[in-house]
Amino acid sequence: MLARRKFLKRTGYTTLSTLLAMGFLEKDKQKEGHSTNVAMASINVNSPLRQLAAAKGKRYGSGGISASDLQANANYSALVAAQCEIITPNGELKWNATEPQPGVFTFKDADYIANFCQRNNMKLHGHTLLCGQSLPSYIPTFPPTMQQLQKHVTGVMGHYKNSPVLISWDITNEIIAGNPNATSDQVYGLLPGLTPEYILELFKFAASVDSTKLFYLNESSMEGASWRADRWLALIEYLKNKGAKIDGAGVESHLWFSTAYGFDATGFSSLLKRLNNVGVKPIISELDIIIDFPLPSNIQKLDQMIADNYKRYLDLCFAADVDTVITWGMIDKYSWIVNSSYMPATFQANASAQKFLRPLPYDQNLQPKLARNAIAQAFQQAT
Numbered sequence: 001m002l003a004r005r006k007f008l009k010r011t012g013y014t015t016l017s018t019l020l021a022m023g024f025l026e027k028d029k030q031k032e033g034h035s036t037n038v039a040m041a042s043i044n045v046n047s048p049l050r051q052l053a054a055a056k057g058k059r060y061g062s063g064g065i066s067a068s069d070l071q072a073n074a075n076y077s078a079l080v081a082a083q084c085e086i087i088t089p090n091g092e093l094k095w096n097a098t099e100p101q102p103g104v105f106t107f108k109d110a111d112y113i114a115n116f117c118q119r120n121n122m123k124l125h126g127h128t129l130l131c132g133q134s135l136p137s138y139i140p141t142f143p144p145t146m147q148q149l150q151k152h153v154t155g156v157m158g159h160y161k162n163s164p165v166l167i168s169w170d171i172t173n174e175i176i177a178g179n180p181n182a183t184s185d186q187v188y189g190l191l192p193g194l195t196p197e198y199i200l201e202l203f204k205f206a207a208s209v210d211s212t213k214l215f216y217l218n219e220s221s222m223e224g225a226s227w228r229a230d231r232w233l234a235l236i237e238y239l240k241n242k243g244a245k246i247d248g249a250g251v252e253s254h255l256w257f258s259t260a261y262g263f264d265a266t267g268f269s270s271l272l273k274r275l276n277n278v279g280v281k282p283i284i285s286e287l288d289i290i291i292d293f294p295l296p297s298n299i300q301k302l303d304q305m306i307a308d309n310y311k312r313y314l315d316l317c318f319a320a321d322v323d324t325v326i327t328w329g330m331i332d333k334y335s336w337i338v339n340s341s342y343m344p345a346t347f348q349a350n351a352s353a354q355k356f357l358r359p360l361p362y363d364q365n366l367q368p369k370l371a372r373n374a375i376a377q378a379f380q381q382a383t
């Protein structure tokens with residue numbers, strides 16, 4: 001997550017994101033002969049999302065969950081427990097949180113989240129074992145040595161080896177370079193210092209520590225055909241061909257759109273198909289939707305745009321047999337994008353526009369929005 005945050009501030013985010021557009025929606029409405037107006041849809045908004053998902057053999061959950069927010073806000077923690085079957089910690093399982101000093105491990109906050117899951121019959125997704133922006137200060141350069149990495153993996157995975165709730169790990173997080181100029185590896189596009197052999201060794205070592213969990217690669221800006229998507233797929237195919245245990249691929253899906261941006265629906269569907277073809281299950285690991293300028297005239301129109309695009313995007317996912325959808329947060333209050341440190345410059349410079357940052361299913365006051373209904377409808381209509 002931190003890697004993506006710094007990346008967004010540096011690049012402006014939309015330059016490499018795959019972006020949804022209302023033009024895409026209108027074209028599909030005409031083609032299919034029906035409307036995606038979520039406000040008019042007949043759905044049971046009182047059914048928990050986790051139940052609607054489970055009825056179709058799927059999982060819904062939230063990422064970006066912090067122990068401090070769960071402890072500080074009882075109504076929020078109750079909402080998460082009611083709606084989610086799986087959650088992803090914000091940073092509590094990252095290297096700088098779990099091993100702040102060499103060989104000294106602490107799991108207080110991560111264990112709080114794991115215990116919260118156990119109390120509420122939820123699962124936990126482990127995020128993450130290798131992420132460039134979450135290394136502790138005693139590792140000054142990325143990547144760490146394989147010896148350092150193996151010691152860390154042994155400590156963290158070993159702690160949760162017998163956990164009844166932790167079912168999966170992001171073995172790697174955001175390891176593909178932003179563009180061809182940011183790497184010397186034109187085959188796999190890995191960040192400087194990384195090699196495919198290094199990643200292969202990490203996956204194989206993780207399996208030697210605990211092979212009972214699902215293993216994922218988590219990556220941003222993969223929602224269509226692109227240089228990055230091709231390199232990511234090439235890396236996944238390399239790892240599979242070399243016998244690594246890879247169960248799934250996390251497609252983060254931090255989506256921006258406006259009437260000015262087009263969405264590569266064909267490219268996205270092709271990506272999901274290629275992942276399935278090599279036996280690597282795609283999941284949506286960090287979904288949220290932000291409307292970019294030009295903004296609609298009011299919040300009601302904004303919420304409808306966001307809802308329609310949640311529905312359309314998830315329809316594509318479910319058509320490709322995606323079975324896990326994790327939004328990156330449940331309520332707008334805790335969205336990473338409203339944090340002033342990461343808010344796009346265009347919104348920071350326009351205080352009146354900041355109220356249009358409403359990327360999640362529930363608003364600041366824990367009230368459901370049209371986006372929540374859209375997610376519910378997508379699960380209900382999934383086959």
